[in-house]
Amino acid sequence: MAYGESFLSKVIDTNDTGAFLRYDIRAEHFPTEAERKAYRFIKDYADSNGGQAPDYRTVVAECAGFTYMPEVGDSFEYMARKMRNDAGKLRLHSFLTGRDVGDKFTELSTEEFATWLIEQTEQIRSETATRSKVGTDIKRDTVTFLDEYRKRKEGTSFKIWKSKFPTINKEIGGYLSGNVYTWYGRSGRGKSIFTMEEAIEAAAQGANVLVWAMEMSRFEWMARAYSSISARQGAVNANIGGVDYEVGFENRALLNGKLTEEFEQGFEQFLTEINEIIPGTIVVRAVDDIDFSSRRVRDLEADIVATKADVVVIDPYYYMTYEANRSKTTGGDATETSNKIRALAGRYQCVIHGITQAEEVRDDRDDEGNRELRPPTRAELMKSKSFLQDSALTIGIDTLDGIGIIQLNKGRNGGEGVTLEVVYMPNYGLVRELPSGEAAADQFKMPF
Template sequence: MAYGESLLSKVIDANDPTALTRYDIREEHFGTEAERKAYRFIRDYAETNGRAPDYRTVAAEVAGFTYMPEVADSFEWLARKVKYDAGKRMLHRFLTSPQVGEKFSEMSSEEFVGWLIAEAENVIMRTSVRNNVGTDIKRDTSAFLDEYRKRKEGRSFKIWRSKFPTINREIGGYLSGNVYTWYGRSGRGKSVFTMEEAIEAAFQGANVLVWAMEMSRFEWMARAYSSISARRGVISATIGGVDYEAGFENRALLAGKLSEEFERGFEAFLAELNDLIPGTIKVRAVDDKDFSSRRVRDLEADILATKADVVVIDPYYYMTYEANTSRTTGGDAAETSKKLRALAGRTQTVIHGITQAEEVRDDKDDEGNRELRPPTRAELKKSKAFLEDSALTIGIDTLDGIGVIQLNKGRNGGEGVTVEVVYLPNYGIVREMETGAEAAGQFNF
């Protein structure tokens, strides 16, 4: 049956050309040239005259179009049938195209399957029919109350506390469904700060997924073990004349040069990890052989597989960016940023992402010594889209055992607030400086 002609005939009879827009019916959804010509004529006529044309006018203007009088089926049902048929045609045209054979020859099996899935999903998006648009705030109150009760009971909405008390005080912690972007100039500790937040979440019971695209698995784990052991205070260390409860030295772990005594202590510490950390941390690192595809859809697959609550992307710009459909400078990063924002909402995860800040020349005093200066929001490098799509952007800087965190743009407050930090990552010590009563209870062991 010619469902396209039935749908267009109903548009004419009902004088409702806006139905084509409501159900997102496009020229490509029709199977015959006559239907496509009728579609274009009806749209053009309605745009000029503010109403649908008479059926006799369409029949006279469009050769081969058959008008179907008194179509009783609903617009939604007809739209579904038209798009169902269009989807079948699109899939057949795609699967039988030379492009499929070319991609099969060019790509690895993993890349080819990913490409096939993406193309098939594109067909689904182009041929789907929505039942409702948005949420009616007057009629959908029961759905709101259901979500409210879930959040009250901790079954839906999650807040993961930061390791740094000031961040918790200013923004209330990290809210599920949001993206948080950390940035700083090269070599200032972006990976360390986000690792600390990942570990903090795991101590609260979160399942954490880390995409470490600059760091080897061994390097990331060594840093993490230094940090976790520092929380336990396994070593007493005097650094710069100050006594600290510290962790196993990171550089000694990386070089395999712990003393025999510390090796025994380290092995005992590792044996306790399972009982020490309520949550989990899964690391995908740059040297993992199965970590070659790094698109947003790959990240989503990993989130689903690990049941992640918190995600670290280190850094954004080593992901495989999405296609630049806008053909604008930075469009690939912008499209990736939008998809990451949607992914956080869809999976209800907290996503911590890292990017670079612009290098500057005004971070030195009159004598040429570098000063501690976190980057401003204007110095966010690579793509301003990450600024716009993030719930909070966080600038960092470190220097000679101290650091600073600056909240630069936040939807939930805190903009312009700074946090002073003791920064001794070689000993696992990265924590907010104590300021009397405000520092009480800052650690969640």
């Protein structure tokens, strides 16, 4: 059936040229040149006549080959769906039987060809997909809202994963699934450590955690994680600078294979108990993994699906393979990547922690040249402002001589401007918020 001619005829009969816009019908959705010519004529006529459609006789006279279909009973929605489906099949057939497919198959590797093929077919799919409804009507869709509300009440629709740092939980209620959280600081200040702590905290709550560690080897990440997890258990008593602490196995000793025999036995025993300590899972994709050469958003999506990730850590954003800069603007590749990462969080209802760099500054030293703790501001968010815009919360960090500071810089759900101090001794797995006031002085007498 000629759904294109039927659609055009109904537009004429009902004087409803707005149907083209409502159902996103464009010239490429019509299979014949006569239909495309009639479509363009009706559009041009409406533009010049206050949105009115021309008389059917005028269209037939002006557009040779167009057949007018009187009294069409099918709905616009039904015909639009049929038209877009037919247009999609024609485009797919033309593409798959065209010369480009054979040429690309010959010149590209299997992985590159598969990637290119997916991109091309996805573009055709998106351009011919049917849109029957726009958004949500807040008056008519109340049942949908109540259904989601009840799911949230029961904890089956979304989750909040608590932070390791009590102040963050107090200010924003924890990390809400479907959101992106961006951590940033100047080079070498502990961004990877802080996000690792949050990854472990989520796994301790039962989350499936996926870590893309693009700066750290697998062994190094695991050694740091084992130090942190064992510190939570108070596996080792250590005197540091004259102060006694319950800490974890020393990270440097793990990295160098130099635990004492006693600690080595204790460490092996600790590993046998880790399933009880961490009920969730942590899957690490590290920089030295042989199969970790492709780092695009679609690869991240595949890993999220495979691991059923509730929480994701991207360390850092800028070591991903950025998406194509379709806007041809400065930073457009990072913007496209940031937008797609934000979409992933929503689509799979996971929490995504991402890392980026802050601008280096010269005003973090006192009059004597000693560096002071100074978390970066929003304006110092480096690499791309898109990560600031797409994040529910941006978190600036700084560390110095066993102390760290976390500042909540941009909070969609509150907390903006709040700072908290932490004891920061990652070599012993000890990264913990300092209590405020007198309790802090009594509990943590820092030896520095």
